Amino acid sequence: xxxxxxxxxxxKGLANARTYDVITIVWDAxxxxxxxxxxxxxxxxxxxxxxxLILSGEESFAIDPMIESSVSAILTAWSxxxxxxxFISEVLYGSYNPGSRLTAGLYDTExxxxxxxGHGLSYTTFEYSGLKLEPADTKxxxxxxxRFNVKNTGKRAGDEVALLYLQKVSVSDAWANGxxxxxxxxxxxxxxxxxxxxxxxxxxxxxxxxxxxxxxxESGEYKVTIGNExxxxxxxxxxxxxxx
Numbered sequence: 542x543x544x545x546x547x548x549x550x551x552x553k554g555l556a557n558a559r560t561y562d563v564i565t566i567v568w569d570a571x572x573x574x575x576x577x578x579x580x581x582x583x584x585x586x587x588x589x590x591x592x593x594l595i596l597s598g599e600e601s602f603a604i605d606p607m608i609e610s611s612v613s614a615i616l617t618a619w620s621x622x623x624x625x626x627x628f629i630s631e632v633l634y635g636s637y638n639p640g641s642r643l644t645a646g647l648y649d650t651e652x653x654x655x656x657x658x659g660h661g662l663s664y665t666t667f668e669y670s671g672l673k674l675e676p677a678d679t680k681x682x683x684x685x686x687x688r689f690n691v692k693n694t695g696k697r698a699g700d701e702v703a704l705l706y707l708q709k710v711s712v713s714d715a716w717a718n719g720x721x722x723x724x725x726x727x728x729x730x731x732x733x734x735x736x737x738x739x740x741x742x743x744x745x746x747x748x749x750x751x752x753x754x755x756x757x758x759e760s761g762e763y764k765v766t767i768g769n770e771x772x773x774x775x776x777x778x779x780x781x782x783x784x785x
Contacts, residue, residue, distance in 0.1 A: 551581070558585055565633065567595045570602040579605060586611040593633060597624070601643075603650045615656075617643065638664045640700030640727065642769070659704050659722070659769060665695030665732070669703070669767055674742075685742040689767050693730035702727045704769055705740045707747060710762040720766060721747075 558564050564585050572578040586592050591613040598619055618624045631637035642661040646654050672689040691701055706720035724740035748756045
């Protein structure tokens with residue numbers, strides 16, 4: 542295709558976009574790294590219509606800050622299996638209520654975190670309450686069972702992926718600086734429905750290995766948090782202390 546053909550097609554596409562209620566653009570990693578798709582995105586966003594960017598492919602890639610500021614929403618469609626246009630349309634038009642979560646953080650090209658691992662939107666809302674830990678220690682290899690309630694507080698049925706994080710308050714070299722994802726569970730809830738979720742905190746998951754290759758659980762204060770993404774300060778957390 543020559544430049545004149547591309548110019549004609551681009552002009553036709555722009556004319557059609559003026560008549561749309563919502564503009565959708567599908568990108569893969571190659572598109573995100575080239576200047577021409579970015580210019581086209583900026584041109585479409587200047588029309589004043591909502592622009593939804595669909596990221597396709599099998600793995601995540603960095604997002605240019607200009608891209609993130611030019612769109613109204615981003616839909617990640619990273620999968621090793623083909624995702625059909627019909628499915629994407631159902632999500633965008635609201636006939637299907639998504640409940641998936643990012644398995645890795647989404648960053649911009651400058652290394653700034655845009656959306657943390659565990660982030661995901663829904664057409665309904667959920668509320669967490671009543672976190673209890675049984676028992677309150679893991680001596681002799683006991684498993685702690687975390688129990689809590691999740692309620693669908695919206696007007697639509699939907700799936701919620703409840704996440705549980707464990708963090709050592711006094712951080713040592715053996716522990717990463719930040720919360721660790723300890724468990725998760727996906728559950729379907731009707732409007733107004735409440736379900737109890739149970740997730741296990743296993744001693745073997747929080748053991749560290751010393752220089753002599755011995756496995757140990759560090760004594761000290763631990764913090765348990767439940768929610769639907771990493772600790773960003775944008776949702777309520779429930780904190781408890783564990784001692785080993």
